[in-house]
Amino acid sequence: MVSSLTSSPSPLSVSVHLSPWSSKPATSSNGNASCDRCKPEMTRLVVTPPTSSSLRSLHQGLDRQCIHVGSSAQERRLIIPTHVLCSSSSTSSSPQARVSSRQDDSSSSPFMLLNHQTSADVSDVTQPQASVAVAEADNDPEVLIECHDVYKAFGEKQILKGASFKIRRGEAVGIIGPSGTGKSTILRIVAGLLNPDKGDVYICGKKRHGLISDEELSGLRIGLVFQSAALFDSLTVRENVGFMLYEHSSLSNERIAELVTESLAAVGLKGVEERLPSELSGGMKKRVALARAIISNDKPGQTEQELVMYDEPTAGLDPIASTVVEDLIRSVHINGRDAMGKPGTIASYLVVTHQHSTIRRAVDRILFLHGGKVVWEGTTADFDNSTNPIVRQFVDGSLRGPIQY
Numbered sequence: 001m002v003s004s005l006t007s008s009p010s011p012l013s014v015s016v017h018l019s020p021w022s023s024k025p026a027t028s029s030n031g032n033a034s035c036d037r038c039k040p041e042m043t044r045l046v047v048t049p050p051t052s053s054s055l056r057s058l059h060q061g062l063d064r065q066c067i068h069v070g071s072s073a074q075e076r077r078l079i080i081p082t083h084v085l086c087s088s089s090s091t092s093s094s095p096q097a098r099v100s101s102r103q104d105d106s107s108s109s110p111f112m113l114l115n116h117q118t119s120a121d122v123s124d125v126t127q128p129q130a131s132v133a134v135a136e137a138d139n140d141p142e143v144l145i146e147c148h149d150v151y152k153a154f155g156e157k158q159i160l161k162g163a164s165f166k167i168r169r170g171e172a173v174g175i176i177g178p179s180g181t182g183k184s185t186i187l188r189i190v191a192g193l194l195n196p197d198k199g200d201v202y203i204c205g206k207k208r209h210g211l212i213s214d215e216e217l218s219g220l221r222i223g224l225v226f227q228s229a230a231l232f233d234s235l236t237v238r239e240n241v242g243f244m245l246y247e248h249s250s251l252s253n254e255r256i257a258e259l260v261t262e263s264l265a266a267v268g269l270k271g272v273e274e275r276l277p278s279e280l281s282g283g284m285k286k287r288v289a290l291a292r293a294i295i296s297n298d299k300p301g302q303t304e305q306e307l308v309m310y311d312e313p314t315a316g317l318d319p320i321a322s323t324v325v326e327d328l329i330r331s332v333h334i335n336g337r338d339a340m341g342k343p344g345t346i347a348s349y350l351v352v353t354h355q356h357s358t359i360r361r362a363v364d365r366i367l368f369l370h371g372g373k374v375v376w377e378g379t380t381a382d383f384d385n386s387t388n389p390i391v392r393q394f395v396d397g398s399l400r401g402p403i404q405y
C-alpha cells in the first residue's frame with residue numbers, strides 16, 4: 001500500500017541524476033543520501049517508493065544515471081527528472097486514480113515511485129523552477145531548436161565553449177566529433193536535463209530558463225533515447241513502452257496497451273509486450289527504447305511537434321542490426337513510413353554517433369563538434385568532400401592532425 005508522503009520521522013533521500021557514469025551509493029552522516037553534483041539541477045518528487053529491489057532495477061534500467069540509496073526508511077525522497085524516460089510531454093495526469101488502480105503492484109513497480117504526486121507537491125519541491133519566456137530569438141518558425149553560444153564545465157573541465165547551432169523542422173541531423181568532446185552533454189542540455197553555464201537554448205523560439213519540466217508548454221515534445229536503451233529491468237516491454245502514459249495520462253490501461261502494441265509494431269516488433277528486457281537482444285532493446293520515445297499520447301487534435309534525440313543508437317550492434325535501427329530512425333521521421341506503412345510523426349531528429357553507417361544512412365546534415373564548439377557543418381556529401389583538416393583526420397581515422405588524444 002502507498003503510505004503517507006509526510007509521515008516518516010526519518011526521511012531518506014534518494015537522488016537520480018544524469019551522469020555519464022554510475023556512481024556508488026553514498027550516504028551522509030545524518031543518514032540522508034544525496035548527490036552534490038546534481039542537487040541544483042534536479043526536479044524533486046517526494047515519494048514513498050516500493051522495495052529496494054525496485055530501486056535497484058531503476059538503477060540498472062537507467063544505467064548511466066546515478067542513484068544513491070541509503071538504509072531502509074518508510075519515506076524516501078526520489079529526485080528524478082521524469083523526461084529521463086524519453087518525454088517532456090505536457091500531458092495532464094490523474095495520479096491518484098492511477099495509484100488506486102495499481103496499488104497491488106507497489107511492491108515491484110517503479111510506477112509507484114512517481115504516481116502519487118500531485119502537481120502542487122511537485123512544484124513545492126522543485127528546484128530550480130523551470131520556466132520559459134519569449135525572448136529575442138530568431139523568429140523563423142521552422143527553427144525548432146537553437147543553441148546560442150553555449151558553455152558548460154564540469155568542475156575545472158570546460159567542455160562546451162560557445163557551441164551554436166540550429167535544428168529546423170524536417171531535419172535529420174548528426175552530431176559527430178571526438179570522444180569526450182561534449183556531444184551527449186549537448187543532448188542533455190537540449191533535453192533540458194542540464195543547464196548551460198552560459199549561453200541560450202531556444203525551443204521553438206522561446207528561451208528556456210532553468211530545466212525543462214512536465215508543466216512546460218513549449219509546443220515541442222523532446223524525446224531522448226539513451227545509448228543504453230535505459231529500460232527498467234523489472235518491467236515488461238509493455239510497461240516500459242507505456243511508462244509515460246501510465247504515468248502522465250488518464251487513458252485506460254486497455255487503451256495504453258493498444259498504443260504500446262501500435263508503437264512496437266511501428267518499430268517492427270510483435271508479440272513481445274509481456275517479455276522482460278533481459279529476454280531481448282541488444283538490437284531489440286534499442287527498438288523498444290525507440291518505441292517508447294515515439295509512443296503517441298493519444299490526445300485528440302494534438303498538434304505538438306516532436307523532436308527525438310538518439311545518443312549512439314547503433315553502438316554495440318552488428319552491421320545488420322545497425323542497419324535495422326538506422327532505417328527505423330528514418331521511418332518514424334515525417335519524411336518516412338513506419339513498419340506498418342504509416343507516415344512517420346517525428347518532426348526532426350538529432351543523432352549522436354561515431355558510426356559511419358549511421359552517418360550515411362540516417363543523417364542528412366552533420367554538425368562536427370570539437371574543442372567545445374561546432375567547428376564544421378554541412379551535408380553528408382559535403383562531409384565526404386571537405387578539405388577541413390579536422391574533418392579529414394576524423395574521416396581517415398588518422399593519428400596525425402589537429403585532433404590530439
Ligand SMILES: Nc1ncnc2c1ncn2[C@@H]1O[C@H](COP(=O)(O)OP(=O)(O)OP(=O)(O)O)[C@@H](O)[C@H]1O
Binds near residue numbers: 182183
Ligand atoms: N555530470 C558530469 N560530471 C562530470 N563530468 C562530466 C559529466 N557529464 C559529462 N562529463 C564529462 O564531460 C566530457 C564530455 O562528456 P560527453 O559524454 O558529453 O562526451 P561525448 O562527446 O558524448 O563522448 P563520447 O563520444 O565518448 O560518448 C567528458 O569528459 C565527461 O567525462
